Amino acid sequence: MPGSGSRSGVSYDARGLVEPHADMPTNIEVDGGRARFDASALTIRQVNMALRKLIYNDGVTDVTVLNPSSKHSLAVGILKRCRIHFEGSPGWFACGLIDGPEVTINGRVGWSVAENMMSGVVTIERSAGSLTGAAIRGGDLIVKGDVGARTGIDQKGGTIIVTGDVGINTGFMMQRGRQIICGNAGMNLGDSMYDGAIYVAGKVRSLGVDCVPGDWTDADTELIERKFRIHGLGDAPEFQKFVCGKQLHNYDALEPSERKLVIH
Amino acid sequence: MCGIAGVIHRDGTADIGAELTAMLQSMKHRGPDSTGYAVYGPADDLVVIRFVLAEPNKSTGFGMEERLERNRAEVESRLAKIGAEVATVTSDTGYAFRATIRYGGDLKALADYLEDVPGCEVLSLGSSLEIIKDLGDAETVSGQYKLGSFRGTHGIGHVRMATESEVDLASAHPYWAYPFADVAVVHNGQLTNYHQWRRRLEQHGHRFQSECDSEIIAVYLAEYMAQGLSLETAMKHSLDDLDGVFTYVCVTGNELGIAKDEMAAKPLVLFESDPLVAVATEEAAIRALVEREVETRDPYEREVLVWQV
Numbered sequence: 001m002p003g004s005g006s007r008s009g010v011s012y013d014a015r016g017l018v019e020p021h022a023d024m025p026t027n028i029e030v031d032g033g034r035a036r037f038d039a040s041a042l043t044i045r046q047v048n049m050a051l052r053k054l055i056y057n058d059g060v061t062d063v064t065v066l067n068p069s070s071k072h073s074l075a076v077g078i079l080k081r082c083r084i085h086f087e088g089s090p091g092w093f094a095c096g097l098i099d100g101p102e103v104t105i106n107g108r109v110g111w112s113v114a115e116n117m118m119s120g121v122v123t124i125e126r127s128a129g130s131l132t133g134a135a136i137r138g139g140d141l142i143v144k145g146d147v148g149a150r151t152g153i154d155q156k157g158g159t160i161i162v163t164g165d166v167g168i169n170t171g172f173m174m175q176r177g178r179q180i181i182c183g184n185a186g187m188n189l190g191d192s193m194y195d196g197a198i199y200v201a202g203k204v205r206s207l208g209v210d211c212v213p214g215d216w217t218d219a220d221t222e223l224i225e226r227k228f229r230i231h232g233l234g235d236a237p238e239f240q241k242f243v244c245g246k247q248l249h250n251y252d253a254l255e256p257s258e259r260k261l262v263i264h
Numbered sequence: 265m266c267g268i269a270g271v272i273h274r275d276g277t278a279d280i281g282a283e284l285t286a287m288l289q290s291m292k293h294r295g296p297d298s299t300g301y302a303v304y305g306p307a308d309d310l311v312v313i314r315f316v317l318a319e320p321n322k323s324t325g326f327g328m329e330e331r332l333e334r335n336r337a338e339v340e341s342r343l344a345k346i347g348a349e350v351a352t353v354t355s356d357t358g359y360a361f362r363a364t365i366r367y368g369g370d371l372k373a374l375a376d377y378l379e380d381v382p383g384c385e386v387l388s389l390g391s392s393l394e395i396i397k398d399l400g401d402a403e404t405v406s407g408q409y410k411l412g413s414f415r416g417t418h419g420i421g422h423v424r425m426a427t428e429s430e431v432d433l434a435s436a437h438p439y440w441a442y443p444f445a446d447v448a449v450v451h452n453g454q455l456t457n458y459h460q461w462r463r464r465l466e467q468h469g470h471r472f473q474s475e476c477d478s479e480i481i482a483v484y485l486a487e488y489m490a491q492g493l494s495l496e497t498a499m500k501h502s503l504d505d506l507d508g509v510f511t512y513v514c515v516t517g518n519e520l521g522i523a524k525d526e527m528a529a530k531p532l533v534l535f536e537s538d539p540l541v542a543v544a545t546e547e548a549a550i551r552a553l554v555e556r557e558v559e560t561r562d563p564y565e566r567e568v569l570v571w572q573v
Contacts, residue, residue: 070547088557091547107557110547111531129547129562130528148562149528168528168565186565187526 025050035060039074040067047074055082070110075103081120092129095122098139111148114141117158123231130167133160136177142231149186152179155196159227171198171242172208180224182237190242194249199224199239207242214243265425267291267545268437268450268532270513271553272418272520272571275539277306281406281414283553284421287544288402290552294545295423298436299405300397302448302515303419307392310351310364311371311445314387314395315339315378318359319432321399331383332359338381339363346377356409360387362394372443376471385434385473390446392416392517397436417573418520420513422450429475439479441486442471446517449485451478452545453510453530461506481512489516496570499523503566513543521570528565535560541571 021043028037028050035054039047047065054060055078062083068074072091075084081100089107099118108126112134119138130148133141137157149167152160155174165183174193184202191208198211199220220241228236246252269287271280280303288299305312317335318328336353339361343350348367355361367374375386388395398405402423406412422437429435441447455461455477462472462480470483481502488498495514499521511530514521522532522543535542535550535558542553550560563569 070551072548089547089551108547108560110533126559127561129531129533146561149565165564167562168526186528 021046022049024053028054030054030058030060033060034062034064036064036066038066039071040069044071044073047071048076051075051078051084055080068107072110075101079118089126098122108145114139117141119158121231127164132162133158136160140227140231142233146183151181152177155179161227161231161233163233165202169208171196171211174198178223180227180239190244192248193244194251195244198242200242201237201239204240204242210245210248211242212245214241216241265294265427266437266452267294267423267549268420268452268511268513269422269542269544269549270418270420270450270515270520270522271540271542272515272573273540274571274573277415277417279412279414280304280416280419281411284419285402285406285411286552287542287549288421288423290548291423291544291546292401295425296401297426297431298397298399298424298433299402300395300422300424300437300450301405301411301419302388302393302395302421302438302440302450303411303414303416304392304446304515304517305394305414305416307517309366309391311348311367311389311391312394313363313365313378313389314361315363316360316385316387316433317381317383319434320357320359321432329358335381335383336361339378339384342377342381343367343374346374348374357398360396360398360409371445372469375443386440386442387433388440388448389443390517393440393446393448393515395438395440395448397422397433397438399431399433399436417518418515420448420450420515420520434474435476437476437478439474439476439482441482442473444483444486444490447482447486447489447514449478449482449512449514451481451510451512452532453512453525454508455480455506455510456508457506477508478512481506481510482514485514494570495519495521496568499568499570503568511545518573519570521568522563523568524563524565526566528562532563533560534563534569536571 064085066087068088068090070091073093074090076096079099084103086105092110094113096115101120103122105124109128111129112131114122115134117136117139121140123142127145128143128147132147133152135154139158142161146164151166151170153172155177157177159178161180163182168186169188171190174196176196179198181200185204187206188208190211348365351364353363396409438448438450458477485498509529510525511532
């Protein structure tokens with residue numbers, strides 16, 4: 001009932017929504033610049049409080065979070081270079097708005113992982129939900145599995161690599177950056193994209209509005225080989241390249257400063 | 265927002281009441297207003313009816329107790345008049361009832377006759393389907409209706425955040441596919457051609473308990489199945505016929521199926537193993553059922569999957 005506790009030990013506010021438990025967790029083990037703690041019995045707020053305290057206040061540069069148990073919004077807004085490792089699967093909105101961290105997730109993630117990431121590296125060892133890498137501006141996001149719909153929607157920079165398949169509307173309104181898809185792509189690939197490049201090794205179910213095959217250059221080969229080497233992804237398969245046809249959105253004629261205003 | 269969940273055991277019965285409760289409670293943040301279940305126990309030669317005689321928030325007050333008792337007696341009298349032999353009638357709440365009957369006649373006639381009793385709404389009818397829904401979260405509803413001990417092979421559930429209609433039973437999911445036995449649906453999304461399909465189905469003689477678009481899906485699918493189509497084929501048709509953004513889960517006496525529209529705009533996570541299949545709006549619900557790291561995935565656009573008991 002609203003306002004009361006429950007069998008699971010979670011308390012709820014008058015609306016019946018979960019009341020964040022905001023005490024700093026006491027199960028953190030710190031060893032020099034490294035720390036680890038088990039998140040299974042912690043609230044979302046407690047996990048994020050612990051991460052921020054360790055990284056910003058305690059000088060820890062390498063944190064392992066055990067059993068994230070599909071909790072949402074973990075490690076959001078970390079703006080410092082550090083290493084964060086999730087042993088297990090976070091839920092939705094993991095690692096959004098980060099600028100600098102190197103995150104590894106030994107599990108899967110729900111929707112909107114690394115949304116609006118500015119820089120850093122996020123590596124997911126299994127699959128990811130929809131809206132993976134939405135509006136990222138920089139950094140590398142690697143998913144070693146399949147992802148859902150709308151991967152890299154509104155992408156403004158950075159590189160998204162998916163070793164499996166992607167769903168509908170991948171790269172929708174993409175403005176910059178690269179997507180490297182090793183599997184198949186769903187309908188409407190690159191729909192209404194402004195710029196950037198999408199590389200697909202598998203089949204494309206259909207191209208979106210104004211998304212067209214692009215000319216392959218040595219720079220494309222260099223980029224893909226470099227990314228595969230850096231992230232230990234083995235030999236790169238053969239890709240097709242897709243770009244904006246410039247019929248729907250074309251800002252090439254603008255001055256650089258004007259162009260920056262439009263597509264940033 | 266809302267959250268949906270489904271579970272099917274392909275190797276026999278399990279504590280599906282408790283399992284669905286754990287899944288739905290983990291998604292309470294998606295909808296604390298009401299919780300509903302469609303669960304399938306072992307089928308026998310009896311027909312199971314779940315019905316209510318009043319909305320829970322209108323079930324008290326001056327003379328209400330007597331009115332509920334009078335209407336309950338009227339339901340039993342009508343069951344006898346229509347040729348049904350009543351085996352049991354029980355109630356956990358005073359306003360929601362479970363009856364088992366021996367009846368071989370037309371279920372539509374039976375449902376219509378019962379719903380003519382003031383305040384009566386038939387939530388489900390069938391040989392094994394039981395729809396239980398009430399206000400509050402999953403733990404509250406499960407405790408109220410003793411679902412922790414419900415054993416069965418499969419079921420679906422829904423947590424509702426009221427956004428466009430009342431906090432009441434009529435707006436709570438799941439929906440039974442009146443008048444078809446043992447078919448129910450939970451749905452997350454919006455149908456944009458709701459009125460068109462409602463008119464068409466009403467012209468075929470169907471009536472609707474609510475103004476919720478989810479009820480359309482249940483009746484739509486059951487109508488096709490009554491014409492001889494399989495659940496899977498009916499669900500595939502729905503992807504062309506129903507407009508909007510939706511993910512839904514449909515259950516019959518021995519099947520559980522999922523469908524996602526072509527935009528794949530509504531979430532669903534799938535866990536599949538040989539004995540067990542579980543689906544839910546969020547991964548957290550899967551984790552509440554399978555308390556370990558498991559391989560899950562998001563079904564893609566226009567994907568229809570059906571599993572059998």
